[in-house]
Amino acid sequence: MAEIALKSLAHSYLSNPESPGDYAIREMNHVWQQGGAYALLGPSGCGKSTLLNIISGLLEPSSGDVLFDGERVNALPPELRNIAQVFQFPVVYDTMTVYDNLAFPLRNVKTPEDRVHERVMEVADALELTSQLKRKAKNLTADEKQKVSMGRGLVRDDVSAILFDEPLTVIDPHLKWKLRRKLKEIHQRFEITMVYVTHDQLEASTFADKIAVMYEGQVVQFGTPRELFEAPNHTFVGYFIGSPGMNFLEVSLRDGHVVSGTTELAVGREFADALGEIRSTNVKLGIRPEFIEVHDAHVEGSMVADIIHAQDLGTYSILYLRLGDTTLKARIEEEQPTPSGKAYLRFPGKWIGLYVDEFRVEIAS
Amino acid sequence: MNKIQNNRAWWLILPMLLLVAFSAIIPLMTVVNYSVQDVFDANTRFFTGTEWFKEMLNDPALQAALLRQFAFSLTVLAIEVPLGIGIALIMPKRGWQASAVLILVTMPLLIPWNVVGSIWQIFTRGDIGLMGWSLRELGYGYNITANPVDAWATIILMDVWHWTPLIALLCFSGLRSIPDAYYQAARIDRASRWAVFRYIQLPKLTNVLVIGVLLRFMHSFMIYAEPFVLTGGGPGSSTTFLSQSLTTMAIGQQDLGPSAAFSLIYFLIILLVSWVFYTAIMNMQKDKKNEEA
The missing domain is CATH 3.40.50.300 (P-loop containing nucleotide triphosphate hydrolases)
Structure with missing residues (x-):
């Protein structure tokens, strides 16, 4: 021993x-x-x-x-x-x-x-x-x-x-x-x-x-398995753990707003502040498919996305969504009706991760 | 799916039957035919029943040759099998050394039987042979034409030189097929070198050793050309083995009846002993009855 x-x-x-x-x-x-x-x-x-x-x-x-x-x-x-x-x-x-x-x-x-x-x-x-x-x-x-x-x-x-x-x-x-x-x-x-x-x-x-x-x-x-799931330390852990893996969007700051490509993202102030201090060009926002909120009508702080495809896996469905230039996956439970055409997404601040050069950076709150 | 019963399907084995008939049954039956008759010429023959068999089995010269044959076969097996395993164990496993050693070891196997006999005949000559001359120079009166012990030792040495490589090659290939994990597990289990050999290497060699032992037994039991060239069966009849006695009888004396009977007995002995070897080795691998169940 x-x-x-x-x-x-x-x-x-x-x-x-x-x-x-x-x-x-x-x-x-x-x-x-x-x-x-x-x-x-x-x-x-x-x-x-x-x-x-x-x-x-x-x-x-x-x-x-x-x-x-x-x-x-x-x-x-x-x-x-x-x-x-x-x-x-x-x-x-x-x-x-x-x-x-x-x-x-x-x-x-x-x-x-x-x-x-x-x-x-x-x-x-x-x-x-x-x-x-x-x-x-x-x-x-x-x-x-x-x-x-x-x-x-x-x-x-x-x-x-x-x-x-x-x-x-x-x-x-x-x-x-x-x-x-x-x-x-x-x-x-x-x-x-x-x-x-x-x-x-x-x-x-x-x-x-x-x-x-x-x-x-x-x-x-x-x-612990839970830590790996909720707060992956590295983008690889995000991809590898969970099914499907974590969503990653390349992000940057433009005029004080967080954007992915040309699409503005509705994320909290803290995230934008944290992003402001980073010099690297390899910056990603990570969010698990399980934590993306999907609504069928506009709600406060939501972003509109196109639904490409819905995959019904019995007890839950995987939605393939297009937000700006990025394809996202979101997991919705069986009882929630699958929206068609457009969906309104919200990224809860608690579940957003900031990844610089593939490693997670803590966001001060 | 419906299974169709049609006995005409038996005809399908006819080609195989014909093939076996020509390759084995017909030649063998010719021998059986001669073994139960006394043939004088093309028109004169007598049915003798088992007479030739009895005569052969009771012939003291043949009995002696049979004993010599067993002594020879068992001696070479007892030397070649452990020696072959030993050589395989120390052969390098990879790199150019492996190829070089492999070629060196294989060399004797490529030499025809009667050439092996000739090589050793010259090698052991007292006047010009390296081995014969050296032994005499060292003060030992080595002479295979006069001393039965010398003749025996030389024939065994020659067979060991010629055929140990076969066992070594078979074992080498057997050893190569053992996955590394076995050796790693043995190290983790703190097994001694002997335990690794006894419980990993030897069990994995069983299959190739069955082939090796059977081949070597059959070969050595039928040995003819090498001792015939080296000693001619002498001195006296001290190195006359079964096949040489048979050849003398069948070709030299044209005793077709007795040699046919003798051939059949010879064949059955080889078959019987091979079967005993095979069954014995296979039995070692079987599960003991689960007494608890």
Whole structure:
């Protein structure tokens, strides 16, 4: 059990990295607290698995430190870090029974056999593998194999952390949900630090208390699912989290008014003031489709938009709207009638984000 | 969908039947035909029933050759399989070294059998052969034409040199197919080098080893050209194996009946032993009965 800290960590697969693009992991600082359930979320190729392999010791970082409870472990191989890792594709020892598979990590360090038995039975019980213990691992189904892989991580009750590298990729959808619940349960029961790598936001938010969103080799935001949703720190988080993703409009200030292209936007005074102080040319306004108010008649402070298309998704609809030069998406609930032709939009000040060079800037109120 | 019952469909297997008939059944039946008759000339023959079979099975020279044959096959298997696995394990996995080693290892496999025999015949000569001459210079009276132990050791050494590469190549390809995640998981599980071999590499090699063991058994059990060229079956009959006895009988003495019976027995032994090997290896992989259920 340990707190895992990453200090000015960076990694490149090239021997002489020059530009930031050469880095799989750009310099970062991060702390995973003892006992937390974390998700590492990001698209393929963003460096999630690299980061995981650095933590477990399968990969040595090009620079920076990995600290377990304040102790530098960079040079320690995985076998000395006391860490467990579950891979994307289930790894089982084919010729061994399920019991022997689960006992393997303990027997490798010469744990007394009665202790081994006790742990294996407890973990088998938690993973519902008790009835399979005497079967050869080779003959199990993919999800049973993956449970065995997880079990080998869990039997070691003294591990620093368990790392999961997209463990549910090969699992049938209806079992995915079950296994995710199982993991959550196990986390509560054993109180081990768990880091779960995935590219699926639903998987991340059902498993984790806090999610680190990775993009191009850096953690762009670390927060609860709610924080990621309500106040994305980076435009990427806005796009990636939520379905559909956040709307972004390029904005500028003209004669004291906030405009997107040539269209004037009805946003609060504070936003315009904040915008006035910014020098960058890459400035965006972000608002979630869920937070756009859609009216069928003019209301105070509303902007008129053309409705391009409405998509009925059963419990809610997605409206595709044209406001000036930008296409926006708005989500409206089932009971609200879908306006036709024109819609009147309001952006509630509370839900507007200002993004400068892709990062969120706080608006003073 | 309606399933149509029509027994005329049986005719569809006729082409296959014809093919198998010409490739296997007819030649084999000719041998069976000879094995139960005593043929003097084109018009004179007697039906002998199982007489030739009994005679062959009771022939002390053939019994001795059979024992020698088993001793030889089991010895080369016992050496070549572990050695081949060992070589595959230490072969470099990537880069130009991998290609270079692969070519070096494959080389002996490309040499025809009787050429291998000739190479070793020259290599082991006491006067001009490098190995024969060196051993004599070192003070050992090495002589494969006079000393049965020398002859045996040389034939086994020759076979190991010629065929271990086959096992090594098969195992090398088997090892290459193991995903990295297995080795990574083993490191995470703190497995020893031995445990990695025993529980990851060896199980993944089972399939190629089945092929390797069967091929090597059949090959070595039928070995002919190499010892024939190297020792001619001698000294005495100490390195006369089954196929050489058979050739002497069938070609040298034209004893068609006995050699036909002998051929069939020979064939059945190979079939039986291969089946035993195959079943034994496949059984190791089966689930033990779930006693709890």
